[in-house]
Amino acid sequence: MPIALYALAIGGFGIGLTEFVIAGLLPEVAADFHVTEAVAGGLISGYALAVAVGAIALTAALTRVDRRTALLALMILFIAGNVLSALAPDYGLMLLGRILAALCHGAFFGIGSVVATDLVPAEKKAAAISVMFTGLTVANVLGVPLGTFLGQAAGWRSTFWAIAAVGVLAFAGIAALTPATPAAADASPLREFRVFASVQVWLSILVTILGFGGMFGAFSYLAYTLTGVSGFPAAAVPWLLIVFGAGLFAGNILGGRAADRNLPRTLTVLLAALTVVLALFALTAGNRFAAVAGLLLMGGFGFGTVPGLQMRILGHAQQAPTLASGANIAAFNVGNAFGAYLGGLTISAGLGYRSPLWAGAAVTLAALLVYVLATRLPAGEHARPDLATTTP
Numbered sequence: 001m002p003i004a005l006y007a008l009a010i011g012g013f014g015i016g017l018t019e020f021v022i023a024g025l026l027p028e029v030a031a032d033f034h035v036t037e038a039v040a041g042g043l044i045s046g047y048a049l050a051v052a053v054g055a056i057a058l059t060a061a062l063t064r065v066d067r068r069t070a071l072l073a074l075m076i077l078f079i080a081g082n083v084l085s086a087l088a089p090d091y092g093l094m095l096l097g098r099i100l101a102a103l104c105h106g107a108f109f110g111i112g113s114v115v116a117t118d119l120v121p122a123e124k125k126a127a128a129i130s131v132m133f134t135g136l137t138v139a140n141v142l143g144v145p146l147g148t149f150l151g152q153a154a155g156w157r158s159t160f161w162a163i164a165a166v167g168v169l170a171f172a173g174i175a176a177l178t179p180a181t182p183a184a185a186d187a188s189p190l191r192e193f194r195v196f197a198s199v200q201v202w203l204s205i206l207v208t209i210l211g212f213g214g215m216f217g218a219f220s221y222l223a224y225t226l227t228g229v230s231g232f233p234a235a236a237v238p239w240l241l242i243v244f245g246a247g248l249f250a251g252n253i254l255g256g257r258a259a260d261r262n263l264p265r266t267l268t269v270l271l272a273a274l275t276v277v278l279a280l281f282a283l284t285a286g287n288r289f290a291a292v293a294g295l296l297l298m299g300g301f302g303f304g305t306v307p308g309l310q311m312r313i314l315g316h317a318q319q320a321p322t323l324a325s326g327a328n329i330a331a332f333n334v335g336n337a338f339g340a341y342l343g344g345l346t347i348s349a350g351l352g353y354r355s356p357l358w359a360g361a362a363v364t365l366a367a368l369l370v371y372v373l374a375t376r377l378p379a380g381e382h383a384r385p386d387l388a389t390t391t392p
Helices: 004-020 022-033 042-061 067-087 091-118 122-154 156-177 189-197 199-220 222-228 234-261 263-284 288-315 321-348 355-375
Strands: none
Touching: 004 022, 004 042, 004 067, 004 091, 004 122, 004 156, 022 042, 022 091, 022 122, 022 156, 042 091, 042 321, 067 091, 067 156, 091 122, 091 288, 091 321, 122 156, 122 234, 122 288, 189 199, 189 321, 199 222, 199 263, 199 288, 199 321, 199 355, 222 234, 222 288, 234 263, 234 288, 263 288, 263 355, 288 321, 321 355
16 A cells, blocks of 8 residues: 555544544543533534535535645644643644544545555555555544553643644645645636535445444444443443444455445445444343353444445545545534434433444444435436445
């Protein structure tokens, strides 16, 4: 794989840290700013909303810009947001720093996905996307625990200084290793938005929302499931989440390779397997060994879909791949919010701590049905046959 992909992965690692490490530092941040933990939670929800906005707005705004230049500009925004977070004297400026960093998230992965596929031949495009997303999975497996430890040992601000340093490293790597890719002469935001006239693009977005939402809805309440149903002590939860992160890492790599061999079959199998895993996890969550296996498989099959989902929307948006890619990143975050909301509803309804797993299985099954329907419809005039094959 081209070394430039690893520069993109470093950027993905920093972005993953920014998104997830705050959860482990909320008590310290809340105490420092004298706000409740519920108010401090706005640093998470505000980030998620800004990701969705930035994925569309910034990607569209950068359509006329060389993609390497666009990625470098986004990393500058990322660094600035984390420096502001590290220096913030009050909650308001901390939230602003989080929003600035989040705005680059969706656009970076959206533009980066297109750059990654341009660096390799057709038979390795999904694998190239998976390499870039490896940074995000490593952030979950190793970065978040280490970042939390650093914040607890040296103060939460030290973690954001460290993330800003990762951003500087990614900036240098992208500047040195990523080739320039001039924008198309007729590129324009209006032309890019025409991609949303494609039924297949909307179906791809819907499959992403449902497929990832099903997994994330279950993930959002795993701490309650593992302690309230499986019987693990609370102190074991962080270590168990590393098992989930290991599944993310393996699924991302293997899912990318499989998608390159046969994209439709890979997505069909992964969505079906994820549905079954979530249902079996719900049935067997009372057994500790089964719960650990469920964590690993849920992460593996869930994140295994990511390279293929990105490839699918790129394949159906040849006339505007950058904005379509960014829109799909936004769809992942919409799925996160939808899944977490639905899982919360099931618990509030008194259905117990297994219920987010059942809800996740139902939502993922809906994703599978939508995907099968999409494969039966015409690919559309702007589809690339090598990326958007529609028969399983």
